[in-house]
Amino acid sequence: MSRLRVAIIGAGLGGIAAAVKLKKSTSAEITVFEQSAGVGGTWYDNRYPGCEVDVHSHAYSFSFLKYDWPRTHATQPELLAYANHVVDHFGLRPHLRLSTRVTALVWEETSSTYTLSTEHGDSLTFDVVISALGLLSVPRYPEWPGLDTFTGPVFHTSRWKEHDLAGKNVAVVGTGSTAVQIVPAIAPDAANVYVYQREPGWIEPKNEREFTPRERWMYRRVPLAQRISRARIFHKGNLRFKGYDVNSRRQRLMRSSCERFIDSTIADPDVRQAVTPDYPWGCKRPILSSTFYGSLNRDNVSLVPHAVTRVFPGGVEDATGSVRDIDVLILSTGFQPTKFLAGLDVKGRDGRGIHDVWRERATAFMGITVPGFPNFFILYGPNTNGGVSVIAQLERQAEVVVGAVRRLARTHRRTIDTSPAAARRFTAWVDRRLASNASAMNSGCHNYYHDGSGHNVTQWPGGHLAYALATRVIARFGLRSPS
Template sequence: MTATAPDATPAKNGREPIRVAIIGAGLGGIAAAVKLRRSTSAQVVIFEQSAGVGGTWYDNRYPGCEVDVHSHAYSFSFLKYDWPRTHATQPELLAYAEHVVDRFGLRPLLRLNTRVTELAWEESTSTYRLSTERGDSEEFDVVISALGLLNVPRYPEWPGLDTFVGPCFHTSRWEEHDLTGKTVAVVGTGSTAVQIVPAIAPAARQVYVFQREPGWIEPKNEREFTARERSWYRRVPFAQRLNRARIFHQGNRRFKGYDVGSRRQRRMREVCERFIAATIDDPATRAAVTPHYPWGCKRPVLSSTFYPTLNRHDVELVPHAVRQVTPTGVIDATGTRRDIDVLILSTGFQPTKFLSSLDVKGRDGRSIHDVWRERASAFLGITVPGFPNFFMLYGPNTNGGVSVIAQLERQAEVVVRSVRRLERTRRRLVDTSPAATRRFLAWIDRRMVTHASAMNAGCHNYYHDPAGHNVTQWPAGHLAYALATRLLTRFGLRTSR
């Protein structure tokens, strides 16, 4: 039986309310549900494969886990919230997700522990047949995928990995082990690893940090808000909004650094180089963590504690990739073996494999994965021609733009406007113009060359698919995306019977 909002009302045109399925109860799915409830008469069901809401902040529970975007930007624009810190920790973000769900009455809409496996478009009824892992099946008029981007772990294929006798796990599937007195290998130096290493170093006997390729790291400058600041943001009208606007303005200026020939690019490199010089004692380590590619080729990392942790006598940076694993140790690319007790894989995710856990079939039974065989693409990163009434949040080429939460809100607003168009008319579906999609994709590719050239500078990053297409990143600031989602949908999305 379909769960509905307690206050769902009939659509204004006298038809039955539009039934909307949201797949995923992370911050994207929550944003979509809130906006649909506030602006439409749709009946909404939220499917979530985990036992709770929060998405990535439910799944990732490793020591030191926190966001690297300012709290006032990494939160919804429609709700003021009393953040205790400049950068929220994982427990605080999980509590925030729970708060929003309760504040807007979304809990009755949730179906937890329910993984959606397939969507199939039914032309005769203009609906999707949604199937779950349990074997349940029901129909919805509109489906929103809010599965996220960084949710499918990347497991390395090192020889001998399956022979390791100690605890071995990916950071997104964290296992609680007492690391006191243990020798621990952390493989990777991305955003997750730089949070874990400082958190576990005080307990472990020895920590080896394996770095395949260095990344540019900036000081995060995180701190607790003072009591006076918290009172100011709580009580003064628009105080949070003004600070949020300031953060977004700075972020839009920062994007100019992705042009390898810009002054902003040189400035960002200088900031990172000064940070290295000021915080790392050993000259060899300073050289090892300094990249030889432009700032922004990899996703820039923010951390105030990682570099100082490398000064500890019980933490060793190994500036080489892992080549092989033995039952009791790790062998790096130089052939050096180090014996360890625990192996922690901070080896990232598979962001270019969009909707990897979901089989979506559109018109004529075509699978979206067949359509994406050469390249994953979507109009505004949200819709795909031939898949009517199907919307994605955090789809191809939408990562970036200061804060992903703001990007998700803009995408959710596109869905809301589409649902409202269906409610106001007697039309039954929204589909996407192939021509508009091609023009949008061509614009993306041009911008990658002219304004985001650092992303294509040849380092190892998660932006590109196996064919070399940058399929994850948005090549501009958030303001450009907000304008695009507001102005271009009238040309790219069309309703019909």
């Protein structure tokens, strides 16, 4: 049998993980398609001031490669350098097709292959296709009346445009993980920064810092040092997950810690009250930032604890009717994580489109495979977000794909599909775990976990260890080789 041809869509950290593991453990011919001009995914696209990860570097990196991280939490340039380092270390450059967006996949039953189409008019054939498009890649743009009339610069944070903000009045709409990085970074230059907050989030101090020379030497020279550090981070993360039970002691500890952080860093009591949520810790994704609260003490930074309702050519109006004159409008309005595979048309058996199958809700067995779409795998698919570090989740998913590719090559079978019964049982189990009335995720705040029908389609209902065990044991029973 000839070598299997495998296409990977996306050269972010998920696509890189899949390519590395396939190259190390299979003889497949690998092609990685990336719509951007470089690798890194979200860390290539997001270049706003202050951009950095909020997960410790030793956890937000691959387990199969030791790396000399300079700080506890990597900045965007450092993460982009890391992605390129991994690509070069494992010789993936020849497999890349950059600046090439994949537009469609069509399953050909007679040949058991996919026809892959690109924006350049290519029509290519692959035996296996892996989607590594990521979860936070489709920006959410608000539908405010008058937005198109604004005469100054206006842009989403993931499409950052460089402007001289000196002496400018700037509105930052949103107080999520991105906004809390941008505000402290731009406040020293702007004349005024108005921070529009629809709903506050629980914020914890990130405690980021440079590693000392001694620490860096130890992590470079002592073989187990990074592994021990990584294990400690995952252990703490598993303990944090217990806090999602609103009746737990861990929930009370997390809330108390966040409240003490507010009281110790914000001077104005009205601002302290405005940034304190009235819902449990964990209803939204917890935010980590050591500098955002302090920036609210600046004379030129104003928290507006109301939603934006209208935009004028030179200003914005909030829910109270107050209008503020601004020169620059920055949209930190998040993404559309529940729209999986947005922009990619995938057709499986009998010509069924995956978005038609997902019309009521997006589901996938272990978040990786969908019945009726043989030899097609998803990284960072439905209900796989969480587990301390998404990088670890992506590695486990890539290992499932490698196992399937090896099985195809070993058995000389042409397809691997998913048992519909196994997929239904998996989704039912996830729903039961997530539907608990005691889960903070169901506490009524605005979060990105739920689709329009109220289904939690993004979150994994446990820690990473549970997902690792599930992908190693359960996945093999849901994947079958019918031909």
